[in-house]
Structure formats: C-alpha cells, structure tokens
Amino acid sequence: MARMHTRRRGSSGSDKPTADEPPEWSDVDxxxxxxxxxxxxxxxxxxxxxxxxxxxxxxxxxxxxxxxxxxxxxxxxxxxxNDAAADIPEDFRNLLEKAVNLREHVEEHGQDHSNRRALQNVESKIRRLADYYRGDELPEDFTYSYEKAQEVLE
Known part of the structure; x- marks a missing residue:
C-alpha cells in the first residue's frame, strides 16, 4: 500500500501471530x-x-x-x-498535538517550508479523520481550526 502523502511505498510491517486463545503461561483472571x-x-x-x-x-x-x-x-x-474512556480518540488527539506543535514552529520559523508542508499534510489528515469520527466521538458541527485544537488539548 502506498503512503498517504508521498508517492513511495512503505516496507510492510510484521504481522501479529494468529492465535485463538491466550498462552498457557498467562493465566490471569x-x-x-x-x-x-x-x-x-x-x-x-x-x-x-x-x-x-x-x-x-x-x-x-x-x-x-x-x-x-x-x-x-x-x-x-x-x-x-467502566466510564474511563477519553473524550476524543487517541489517534485524533495525537494528530491535534502534532498540528499545534507544527503551527507554533512554523510561526517562529517562517522560512521552514518543509515543515509548512508537513503542517498542511497533518491538517489534511485531521480533516479526513474528523469526517470519520463526526457524529460518534465528535460533535456533528465539529470543524478543525487551530484555535479549536488548542481548546481540545487543554
């Protein structure tokens, strides 16, 4: 499968071994x-x-x-x-953190074009993932913005 924001293909990762039951040595309740x-x-x-x-x-x-x-x-x-779940999914939160950090970096270093492009890519991923989670884990009227990302992370 090709990578999302490049034309290269990634090396395939290792697969988890198929198992139907836990190992005998791990018999915890x-x-x-x-x-x-x-x-x-x-x-x-x-x-x-x-x-x-x-x-x-x-x-x-x-x-x-x-x-x-x-x-x-x-x-x-x-x-x-057990009502201990997070407000927003972990992958979405990680992308928001990355976008906020990149935005702060780009504002400080205006000539860093590669990270400006990386910020565009991350924000694009956030918008696609927001479409996926909208309605279930996110409110129906959620739209991404830098200010909203900062709000959510605080």
Whole structure:
C-alpha cells in the first residue's frame, strides 16, 4: 500500500501471530486484567500505552501478551464499560498535538517550508479523520481550526 502523502511505498510491517486463545503461561483472571486497565487509565495512560504496560509489566507479575485474547474485549471497550474512556480518540488527539506543535514552529520559523508542508499534510489528515469520527466521538458541527485544537488539548 502506498503512503498517504508521498508517492513511495512503505516496507510492510510484521504481522501479529494468529492465535485463538491466550498462552498457557498467562493465566490471569479477566477481572484482574480489567481492574488493571482501568487503574492505568486513571493514571493518565492512553489505550496504546496501557497495552504496552500490560505486555511488559503484566498483572500480578504475569505478562499479558494480548488483552483481547485474555478478556475477549479490546482495551477501549473495557474503558468504555467502566466510564474511563477519553473524550476524543487517541489517534485524533495525537494528530491535534502534532498540528499545534507544527503551527507554533512554523510561526517562529517562517522560512521552514518543509515543515509548512508537513503542517498542511497533518491538517489534511485531521480533516479526513474528523469526517470519520463526526457524529460518534465528535460533535456533528465539529470543524478543525487551530484555535479549536488548542481548546481540545487543554
């Protein structure tokens, strides 16, 4: 598949091994996993960071290689059930942060044309992603602007 803002093709990434059930050595109770997910979310971690922490640190000393295999639910589903989900999706928030940082950089360094182009690309991605999330995770009348991005991030 080609990249979004260049004409090059990317190198393919590794695929996750297919598995139907969690490994035998990872026999942690589902409730303990869900409690740890909610606890990490309350500490301010994003869903992707929660997955990495469970993989590396685990629950009660036992690593959890895949939360969905162990519990039957994704991390975001667990957070939604326990009312610990974020206001806006993680990928959208990350793009907003990137756009705000790039805008501040471009305002300070006006001759940096490559980053001006990068800002245009990021804002384009934000507008496309806003169309996808509008109505479900974002309000119906949401339109991207630098000021709104700063508001959302505060």
């Amino acid at each position: 589902e409730e303990a996993i869900e409690d740890r997910v909610v606890e990490l979310a309350e500490q301010g971690h994003d869903p992707s960071q929660i997955g990495l922490k469970l993989r590396d640190e685990g629950v009660q000393g036992t690593p959890i290689p895949d939360v969905k295999l162990a519990t039957g639910k994704k991390v975001t589903e667990i957070l939604e059930e």
